[in-house]
Amino acid sequence: MITSSPVGEWSWEPRAKDAEFRHGHAAQTATDLWRRLAEPGLARPGGKAGVRVSHRNDPRDRVVIRIDCPGTWLEPGGTYRAEKLFAVQVEVWGGTLLVATLETYSDAWLTRDTRGREQPEVYALNAPRLAAALDGISALLGGPPEPGEENRYAAPSTTGFRDVRAEGPAYDDAWGTFETLDRTRLLDSRLPRSEDDYEQIADGPVRYVAVRRDDRTLGFVWAAVDDSAAGYVPRTAAGDEAFDAGAAWVTVLREARRSGLTPLAALRDAVRRPAPPEAGVIAQGGPAEAPSLDALEELSGRY
Template identity: 60%
Template sequence: MITSAPVGTWVWEPAARGIAGTAAGVWHQLAGRDLVAAGGSAALRVSDAADPRDVRVELSGLDLGAPLWAPDSPVVRAVERADALEGDLVAVLRVDCPGTWLEPGRSHRAEKLFAVQVEVWGGTLLVVTLETYSDAWLTVDTRGREQPGVHALNAPRLAAALDGISAFLGTPPTPGDENRYAIPSETGFADPRVEGPAYDDAWGTFERLDRTRLLDSRLPRCDEEYEQVTEAPVRYAPVRRDGVTLGYVWAATDDSAAGYVPRTAAGDAAFDAGAVWLSDLRRARGRGLAPLCALELLLRLPARARAGIVSGAGSGTAPSLEDLEERSGRY
């Protein structure tokens, strides 16, 4: 399953070095194990160490360049400009990394498989953090199902990458704390079959809340909303943009609810598009349309740059909303 919150984190505190070169080096260690792929983007923030509200630089959507991490790439140029600033500053460079995880006979791309964050405090203290948003490295997935084949294909790649990053940085990692999903270790993750998982079906328990939070953060408050949960089967249609499925709009077959389910593997674009389609559903609700009629309306709307298009191709009926959420969270 692909998650909205990290499944695990690892932290290194190496000797001070360049922030862009450090991020690039960690990225290449992941790429060398086929864990990250071309694409992704970076964000840079520079603020006063004594007053975080005093922001000197705040940039997002920085391209990693072609070739990646070249001196003239947007992200490296932005870091060089930030390095020229004077004062006691904190610089944070964060890179969202697309990558592939494996199943026997198949591979799957997630637009945010890893995130790399490099922080420099006062030009002397360096902190490197690696996050992963997939459970492919676990013996038991985040819904509580054993996955020996998936674990065997992916866990060794992660372990090799952690070793490579540690060699590059010259220090071992400090695994993050146990979280709702897993227990990170220096070589990957502890086996939840030994002591049991922290929660039964942690993905089903928490991911819906995380998705709702991320979608709500992109929307103004509104009372004109359909119910967001249902026990009935749901009719759904995929939202597509540039050939990529971003999520699914749906309506309950008993006309009791309607909503949008983001495809987590599509990354932030899934939530950005979802905010547009949920706004459309709010307007339909304000007009007094029943959920199934609202879904039909969305199917007739033209494509939009940010939102994509609701496609009749690939539409269908799922036996439950949970079944649709499972589909949207796994691939």
Template identity: 60%
Template sequence: MISSTPIGDWTWELTADSGEIRPTRAAQIAAAIWNELAERELALPGGKANVRVMDRDNPRDVHLDVKDMRVGTAPLAPQSALAQAVAQAEALDGNFIVIIRIECPGLWLEPGFKYRAEKLFAIHLEVWGGKLLAVTLDTYSDAWLTRDTRDREQPEVYAANAPRLAAALQGISALLGSAPTPGDENRYAAPSETGFKDLRNEGPAYDDSWGTFEGLNRASLLQSRIPQSEDEYEQVTEHPVRYFTIQRDGRTLGFVWASVGDAAAGYFPRTAAGDDAFDVGADWLLALREAHGQGLAPLAALDWLAKQPTRPEIGVISEDTPQEASSSDVLEELSGRY
């Protein structure tokens, strides 16, 4: 499963023995970590990078904030957007917090298949006053676990992916000169220095943690993109649902759905598609809100959506007739797994 919040994380800390850790050095380390991931197809071109510089004494005083820079095969290639943003940070003088974050698309493996997630890992670096560098690596996939985040054993998936993560962590540790500090056990899993602890005997902290928490997380991310309103359909149903697949440029971004038995309808983002799935989802939710305002029942709203003029920027409905799933949980799992 792919989640919208980290499954686990690892941290390394470096201190400057002499001189300062400048933004250029931090960016070089970030690029070297990206290369370690890229060697194992855990990072691919097409990710996004952010650079932010804040006053250490007053973090609200932001001196530089550059977002959503595209990352290519060489993240710090001359004249790249990231290289230019780092150069701007380098030119600043003061007691700063420098943050560099790279979200990494990557591949996870299943028997006979490779699947791409637009945010498989995230590399996060913070430099405090030029003296302390904290590096954090987050992952958003459960492919490294002996049991997935819905409590199902996955021996083949684990065997294909866990060694890739272990090798990447070892390579990053060699690069940084120390072993990582694993993040705390969370609702999904328990990180270790080489990946994750085997929870088949002890069990996870929560049963079906993905099903319990991810729906709430994704709903919150979607609702944060649109104005609040009470003029909308119910978001939960126990009935089968009918749905349309939303695609843009041949890539599935999510599913707009309606219950066959009550007043529920909504949109499930395909988490592996990254932020695009949530951005277009906001527009589809607003369209459903408009249908609700017209007094349309959920299935009638689905038909109404299919007849509206196409808006390629928010994706298009890919089927002529709606598909049916036995429950909203089945469709939600589809949106989170692939």
């Protein structure tokens, strides 16, 4: 499963080889970490990068470089890509401290996935790749990582993640408990407040259509078969585009509700109407049906 918040993180605080760390060390270190991830295929070109530099009058003298790294994980059925499989962040403080942090947004390295299910084949294919990347970064920075604290998803270790099969995870279904809330927050942050949303909870089967851009699925517009609810489910692996497109489709659904359309009629209307440029396009073919909204959310978060 792919998540919107980190499954785990690791940090390093290397010592300066010169008299002090300069701002350029942040960029070089971030690039070197990306290369270590790329060696086992955990990072691919095409990610997003950002730079923050403190104001010249700010005594903290801080520079932060962050890279969202697309990458691939392996399953017995094939290779899959997420637009933010990892994130690299490097901070330099006052020339005296450099902190490098690696975050992952996938559970492919866990013995149990973030819904509490054992996944021995997925673990066997991916955990050694993460361990190799951590070893490579540790060799680069001169020491082992400091694992992040155990969180709602997993417990990081110096070589990847701790095996919690004997004691059990912190939550039986952490992804189902928290990821829906995280994705709703990210979607809502792109939208004005409104009283025109359809009910967002469905108790039975749902019909849905895929939203695509080029060769990628961004998410799904859905409506309950009993005509009680409708909404949009982002495909988390598609990254920010999934949420940007979702904001456009939620706006379309709000307009449909203001026009008096029922949820199923709104879904039919969404299929027929021209989509705004930022929304992607509805995939060809009629609506598919999932046995529940949870099953559709599982599809949107797994691949």
